[in-house]
Every structure is written in C-alpha cells, then in structure tokens.
Amino acid sequence: MNTPSDKALVPFVSVDNMMRLVHHIGIEAMLVELAGYIEEDFKRWELFDKSPRVASHSDVGVIELMPTSDGEAYGFKYVNGHPKNTSEGLQTVTAFGLLADVYTGYPVLLTEMTLLTALRTAATSAMVAKHLAPKSATTMAMIGNGAQSEFQTLAMKAIVGVETVRLYDVDAAATEKCAANLAGLGVSVVKCSSPEEAIEGAQIITTCTADKKNAVILSDNMVGAGVHINAIGGDCPGKTELAAGILERADVFVEFPEQTRVEGEIQQMAVDFPVTEMWEVILGKKPGRLDDRQITLFDGVGFAIEDFSALRYVRDQVKALGFAEMLDMLADPDDPRDLFGMLQRSKTPA
Amino acid sequence: MNTPSDKALVPFVSVDNMMRLVHHIGIEAMLVELAGYIEEDFKRWELFDKSPRVASHSDVGVIELMPTSDGEAYGFKYVNGHPKNTSEGLQTVTAFGLLADVYTGYPVLLTEMTLLTALRTAATSAMVAKHLAPKSATTMAMIGNGAQSEFQTLAMKAIVGVETVRLYDVDAAATEKCAANLAGLGVSVVKCSSPEEAIEGAQIITTCTADKKNAVILSDNMVGAGVHINAIGGDCPGKTELAAGILERADVFVEFPEQTRVEGEIQQMAVDFPVTEMWEVILGKKPGRLDDRQITLFDGVGFAIEDFSALRYVRDQVKALGFAEMLDMLADPDDPRDLFGMLQRSKTPA
Incomplete structure (x- = not known):
C-alpha cells in the first residue's frame, strides 16, 4: 500500500x-x-x-x-x-x-x-517591442539564426505585427535552417548575406548571436534613426554584440539593472550609464518611445x-x-x- | 518520433x-x-x-x-x-x-x-559520534521521539554500537510510536517519563525536539562528565535546545561555523565562541575527544x-x-x- x-x-x-x-x-x-x-x-x-x-x-x-x-x-x-x-x-x-x-x-x-525558456525569451522580447518599437514596425532584421531565431520571429509576428523577417548569420547553414523552419508560417523570409543587407528597411533589429567574446555585430554607423533594437545575445560577462556608440545614441531599457550591468550590453558602459526599467514603462511611470527618430534598445538578459x-x-x-x-x-x-x-x-x- | x-x-x-x-x-x-x-x-x-x-x-x-x-x-x-x-x-x-x-x-x-534527508542526518550524527563519543558507549538517551528518532537510533546502533536507547518525549504518544517502530530491530528500548530518567547511564545524549523557540531541553545540572551530546534539534535562528552552561563546559564540534553560528545551539554564544570543525577532526588535524571526563557536543544543523x-x-x-x-x-x-x-x-x- x-x-x-x-x-x-x-x-x-x-x-x-x-x-x-x-x-x-x-x-x-x-x-x-x-x-x-x-x-x-x-x-x-x-x-x-x-x-x-x-x-x-x-x-x-x-x-x-x-x-x-x-x-x-x-x-x-x-x-x-x-x-x-x-x-x-x-x-x-x-x-x-x-x-x-x-x-x-x-x-x-x-x-x-x-x-519553455526559448518561448518566454521570445515572448518577453516581443512584449517589450510592443511598448518600444515604432508603431508601424512590420520588418525585423534577425541577426543570428540559431535556436532562438524562429521563436523570436513568431513572437514578433504574433505580438507586434511583424510581416517580414530578414535573416543573417555568419553561418549560411543556420540561415537556411531558420528559413526552412519558418516556411509556410505566414512570415515573408528574406535571406541576407550581410548584416548591412539584413537591416535594410527594418524597424526592429534583433541580435542573438552565440559569440562568446565582446563582438561588434552591429557597428555604430549601421544603425539609423527610428529603430528598435532587441539585443538578446549579450547575456553574460564578456559577451556583447553592439558597438558602444550605439548604446550612447540609444535610450536603453532593461529588466533588472543590477543584473544587466553585469551581463548585458551595458557592461561596456560606466556603472551609472542611464537606463530605464521596463516595468516602469509598462506601468506608465516612465516614458518609452518618445518620437519617430529615437533609437530604443532593449538590453535583454533574461530575468527570473x-x-x-x-x-x-x-x-x-x-x-x-x-x-x-x-x-x-x-x-x-x-x-x-x-x-x-x-x-x-x-x-x-x- | x-x-x-x-x-x-x-x-x-x-x-x-x-x-x-x-x-x-x-x-x-x-x-x-x-x-x-x-x-x-x-x-x-x-x-x-x-x-x-x-x-x-x-x-x-x-x-x-x-x-x-x-x-x-x-x-x-x-x-x-x-x-x-x-x-x-x-x-x-x-x-x-x-x-x-x-x-x-x-x-x-x-x-x-x-x-533521504532523515537517513543522511542520522548517518552524519552517528559518523560524528564514532569520532567523539566515549569508546564504551552502548546507551543513548533519545530526547524527542519524532520523525528523526528511529533513524538516529538505528544509525547509532549500526555505526557506534549502541545497544540500548532510552526514549523521552513531552508527548507520550510519540514515545509509544518510536518504541513500537523500534521493536524487534535489535535495540533495547526503555521508555522514560522525564529527560532526567532518559539520560541515566547514557554515554550519548541525542536531542531532537520540535520546539520552535529557545527551549531548555537539557539544563546545565543534568549533564555530567564523559558524555557525548548529539544536538540536532537546534537548527534555525530562534530554535535551541540546550542551556548555555552546557555549551560552556563542553567542547563544541560543528559542520560549517558560518552556518552553525546562525542556526545552531551556539547562536546563544558570542560570535567568537570557540568551536572545532568536524572535517579537521576526521582528518586528524584537530583533536576530538581527549579524555573520559570531557563533554563533547556536536551542534549539528545539516549542511549541503x-x-x-x-x-x-x-x-x-x-x-x-x-x-x-x-x-x-x-x-x-x-x-x-x-x-x-x-x-x-x-x-x-x-
């Protein structure tokens, strides 16, 4: 018994x-x-x-x-x-x-x-983009076509209304895999051969590469006005994806500053680099996107x-x-x- | 598939x-x-x-x-x-x-x-008693006859050679339960009606009561020379079982001082109250029991x-x-x- x-x-x-x-x-x-x-x-x-x-x-x-x-x-x-x-x-x-x-x-x-982590990461990115991306955003550049890329794309489609995704990865096989997985799922897929090509016409730029070192996936001169950057690949000490110059021009939004300053893109910046906590934007306590020319940047590291x-x-x-x-x-x-x-x-x- | x-x-x-x-x-x-x-x-x-x-x-x-x-x-x-x-x-x-x-x-x-925690707690107590209890120890007083008591008794039997256990609990039904569970398992069981009766002739005294407050299960005058006290019930802030006077007369052995000073019996004592870490005794770096009249006390709180x-x-x-x-x-x-x-x-x- x-x-x-x-x-x-x-x-x-x-x-x-x-x-x-x-x-x-x-x-x-x-x-x-x-x-x-x-x-x-x-x-x-x-x-x-x-x-x-x-x-x-x-x-x-x-x-x-x-x-x-x-x-x-x-x-x-x-x-x-x-x-x-x-x-x-x-x-x-x-x-x-x-x-x-x-x-x-x-x-x-x-x-x-x-x-479940892949799903929640994509859902978080898209929920944040719903608050920060330009209202007319229909095109996303997806730089890094690994395990997260399809989840990110579908979340941005379902939650933000993205219709077109422009894929780029240093490994063309990853792009082929991502494009094949997304076929028939209601998103226009454009395979690109450079990051510069991928971001053409994109209102949202998602970076999610697996580089373990401080890399520059997006250089300063690549990013123009009015975009939302969803930077989720920089997520541990020593791993970043963006040029510091982009962070300086952008308004940076984070989950939990104590963690993001150690793990996120802003580990490159001074400890008092100004950031806005997303929960305050969602509650209307702090402004999100203020105008069409602003660069908003979500420095997502994943929080408990x-x-x-x-x-x-x-x-x-x-x-x-x-x-x-x-x-x-x-x-x-x-x-x-x-x-x-x-x-x-x-x-x-x- | x-x-x-x-x-x-x-x-x-x-x-x-x-x-x-x-x-x-x-x-x-x-x-x-x-x-x-x-x-x-x-x-x-x-x-x-x-x-x-x-x-x-x-x-x-x-x-x-x-x-x-x-x-x-x-x-x-x-x-x-x-x-x-x-x-x-x-x-x-x-x-x-x-x-x-x-x-x-x-x-x-x-x-x-x-x-598994009940088993490892009993095994730890008995392993420590093997090092610290008088060599001739054959009788244990078991004060507190709750969920741990049978495991403690069998571990002391198997590892230290205890032949007789003297049970006491404020709730006589707990003592009956413990005695019934131990029947036929090769230990002589004596049901006692006071802590004083329980410790008569015992070389090992195990205290494991569920009091949530600072209690005095053993008062100073109850504990004579030459015993080993296995105190495992004091295991969180505000929960102790022994009179401070016993701690002063005994040599106190602990698992991890940083944790024991917060959770164990020694939370009653000054922050620099002298203790010996059990791992050092087991490795022969520090003495354990020195003579027959010494009171050794294991202030066990359970460590990772x-x-x-x-x-x-x-x-x-x-x-x-x-x-x-x-x-x-x-x-x-x-x-x-x-x-x-x-x-x-x-x-x-x-």
Missing part, C-alpha cells in the same frame, strides 16, 4: 508533453498568452523577491539557480551554460523549473524549461521573473488541459511524525 | 523507489554506507564550493535551495520548513534533490529527499555537503541496482541550434 496521497504528487511536464502542449495551444497563441503573463508580472515587479542568480562556475561552464517569489508562489529555474557542449553533440543550455506554494512549501509543478511567469502559465495550462504526469516526489506519511513507520510498512505491501 | 536520446533522460527516484532501495540494501547497511560517503566528503571538505543556503522566507515558513559542488558533480537540495503544516496534515519538511555533471551541466539524478554525499550515494546505487524511472526532462535536438525544428517535427509523428 505505497499509494501516495494527492498532496505528495507533483505534476511533471516532460519535453514531450511540453511539445504536445505547444501544439495543442498553437505556438503563436502560446507566445501571446505567455507575453500576457510576463506583462502581468512586470506590472507587479515591486512585490517580487528579487534574489540574484546563484551561480556555480567551472572552467567549462556555469550552473545557475534562479529563484524568485511573488509571496504566493515560489519558482526557480535550474539552467546551465556550457558553450563547448555543442561540439560534443550536447545542448549549450538545458533548463528545468519548479513552482511551489509559498503557504505550504509543497512543489506544485516540475517542468522542462529548455523549450520571466521564468516565474512561464511557470505560472504552464501550471494554469496543466490544470486545465493535462499534459503532465504525476511524480511521487514528496514523502507523505499519514502521521507526519511517523516517517519511519511509513518506510517500515512499505516493506510488506498489504 | 519524439523518443529522446539517452542524454536527455534523467533518472528519477520516487519516494516509492527510495523505500524499495532502502529495503533492498537494508536500512542499517544503507546508514553505514551513507556514513562512509559523508565521511569521505568531510575528508575532501576544503575542495567544496560552500555557498550559503538561498532562503525565501514568508510569514509561515521558508523555502531553501542548498547548492554545493566538488568540481566534478554539482548538487542542490530543495527543502521547505513550515511548522504549521503538521496541523494541516502536511509534512513540516519536504525535500528533493538533484545531482548534475559539472562538465556538461546536464542533470544526472533527481530524487526525493524527505526520506551531507546532501551532496547522499545524492552521490543514491546515484551510485541507482547505477548498480536500478530503482529509478527515466524522466524526459531535457530537450535534446539532433542539431543543438534546431530547437524549433525539433518542436515542429514533433507535431506529426512519423
């Missing part, structure tokens, strides 16, 4: 179930809904417990825990970053996450987050609250739709003091 | 499988083996990455992440502490843990840790390295014996850059 009680069971969303969930809801609908959850949490920004990431570094990579709480739910993401993994046929980044009930401390959801929003979203979907298996993860003796008795009784099933 | 590759599958040990594993190995054999792994890691103490716990506090409890790494493996435990849960039919403490490969960042084990040892142990057992199911927790596209392609192809199974 080892049947655990309901309270001891934790819904688990496997990679397979996450893919089924995405297809059931529809990827664009899911990106729109996720962006809604993320925007909701940006509006509640001040009530979150904003701990720094807890990082364990080694010579070849980093393993991080990213916890946060809104006082009712507690969430954390486990995520690794191992650039050398790709050459060994492994993912650079894998992730899973957990949501728990603050009142009981009991976990209520365990889920894969490799796919976005993962929290994604965990909340998946919890709600799983409650309504299933797509989870139940894990017997928590010991739950009838008498809480009798853990040993539960163990002993399990020896001889009744 | 959504079959994930081996690398994307993480062995998961459910509560049910943990109980089967314990019965397969035998609880005393498992406690002995666990104590061996823990002692090994105490010997390697200096090479561990010793981060503080990451705690998220609320009015009713705390949720903590306890990470550590030895450079090859990375482990963390999720654990909550909600004293009010018991009155709602829930566990005060639930826990699960994860072990990952530092080189790839990929998780290699997910396991329940509510039972003990959980790490337990995770290593379970990983090795699971490799050899099974008792795990495989979780599809990590997205693993054939081409690491083609996460979206993996998602798209999952839509129409071949």
